[in-house]
Amino acid sequence: MQEAAGIFQPVLDLVAAYPYLMLFVGLLLAGEVVLLPALYLATTGRLDPVAVILVAVVATMLSDLAWFMIGRWSPSGAVEKMRQRHSSRVVNRLQGLFSRNGPRLLFLSKFVYGTRIAAQVLAGALNMPFRTWVMVNFAAVVTITLAMAGLAWGVVGTAQHLEQLVEHIEVAFLLFLLLAIAAYLLVGTMMRKRWFRS
Template structure:
């Protein structure tokens, strides 16, 4: 699907312009496996080579798509994520103790997780849903999400627009390096959690005593 959509992007950009950038980025933020970052880069390259589109409006469209899609993903996670985790989590070793640990980690580090999720492919699609599922206050989510979206759209959009074909030539090696770095970071984080899960879970229980929080302050 990614390959087919990537091949059709120039045609879609010619037909629909900024709206296709916003739409694909938004749908990715809602959790669908779509190439939001690739679309942003392709649109910036298209703008640089044809001048048919404005790089400023491309960045704005990507930002608006990121904020809109991520907020939708957040509220979907807020509405059904926790219920799904409580009902089916045991099938993937997601115990109630681990669910509470997730809420504790999002309470303590949620802002950083939301901001940097925008730069990691898998987390870009799931980060907002997880934030909602783990009862992160929406106001805090919205601030860090908007910040991450603005930096991401500006950085990738301007880089592709200014560097042009050279970035396209280097995109393969860059994607490989960044993917490996992201995998290493995720693996390191999982290893840390595995080694310190008992201590962190005990701290989560002290901070969030009693039954699992099915609701939290919205704002």
């Protein structure tokens, strides 16, 4: 087990030394999966929350820009790749929806797991104006990042309140237990006096 830990130690040292750079690279390669632990670390005070949110927005925008440009530079190739993964009927329907409601679908794709990349590629392939793409995508990235941050703070805050509540419950239970023991002894003493008095 120590050998396995030793193998990963250089990576762990790198993450500890450059957490925001590692967050940036992780978001470029893996997306929002990397954001969740970073938000947890931010909510517990180990990382700066503003820096985490800024890095997340910049990295996600750059990643999305790469997918958008792939669609823009090779529209037929990008759509054909999608047809290889999904049926032509699904891709045709998606293209039709996207040509009518592109900005709305681009925004909503951030909230539906597994659709982000396809939406970026289609936005590029269907020649969505770059300015529209930037505005809609930026709004979506900021919205989803802040929503995830809000959820993270809510969960961690609730857990901390729950921890405090558990401490109070432990004290209350201890008091209840002491009162129950005292009542048991008192009632027992009274009953013994009553039974043995007659």
